[in-house]
Amino acid sequence: MLDPKKLKGKDFLSLLDFSREEITYIIEGGLALKRLYYQGNRSSDVLRDKVLFLIFQKPSTRTRLSFEIAMRELGGFALYASWNELQLGRGEAISDTARVLSRYGDGIVARVYEHKVVEELSKYAEIPVINGLSDLEHPVQALSDLMTVEEIFGRVDGLTIAFVGDGKDNVLNSLMIASLKLGANFHVAAPKELSPDEKYTKEANAIANEMKLDFLITEDPAEAVRGADVIYTDTWVSMGKEAEAEYRKQILSPYQVDRKLFSMASRKAIFMHCLPAHKGEEVSEDVFESERSVVWQQAENKLHLQKSLLTSLI
């Protein structure tokens, strides 16, 4: 049994740093808070007067707004500032900013281009730093998505999750590590030019070997989705990759999750996407809008999962 105190003050940068027990604890917390929410208990004062900073280098709809609402419903409040509104935009050191924010508040969510920026923040901040998306990971997204999988199937272990598309995707890295840690088989279909990150693949292989799970990387989308319970995709052009947009769309075009590909999955399979989606690119409109698509439930669960994460760390 996990001692919840172990999570207090911890940074949340990468799912490589979290154990199966810690991940389960945060997800179970999200499910419990969601139940309370629907019983009419939206708000509490667990984080009364606590302050969360949101400092973002990139746009955000879901992550930003759900963290803001989460803090409000926990009795605290959030302050959002885009990177360029802060002196960071004029070159103030990340290390100095981290030490200043530590004197004003209780947590930082940062959305950045380079993962090393969240690492630098966490090195100097005396308060928890949460990765709200970097080029390498989107750990908050992966946990709220696995909360959704657990809600729908009643478990994560023993299922097969297939990701189809950009093998360099940040959500993929987080989802692959967390899914395997929770006992799911994991398949990736990506073109060889965009094959998954070596470090994450190595870690994923090690977890899969230890837990006797099936971890597959293939260039063939049909092979990856055959019999799978979850079909997941994300944009072909992540934020920061706009210069490669035409090239990516060309090599990823055989990887669209369309009705034909989706029909090769398990009969009860669900379609997942972290959003924003580009219908007609990584997913066809009919699959996105189908009854098997759970994208709105995913978006909703970010709120509940993040409330659980905040109360665990702060």
Ligand code: CP
């Ligand atoms: N899924 C997600 O992180 O969405 P936003 O970019 O809108 O925050």
Ligand code: NVA
């Ligand atoms: N991979 C996408 C996720 C957006 C939430 C991106 O980084 O743009």
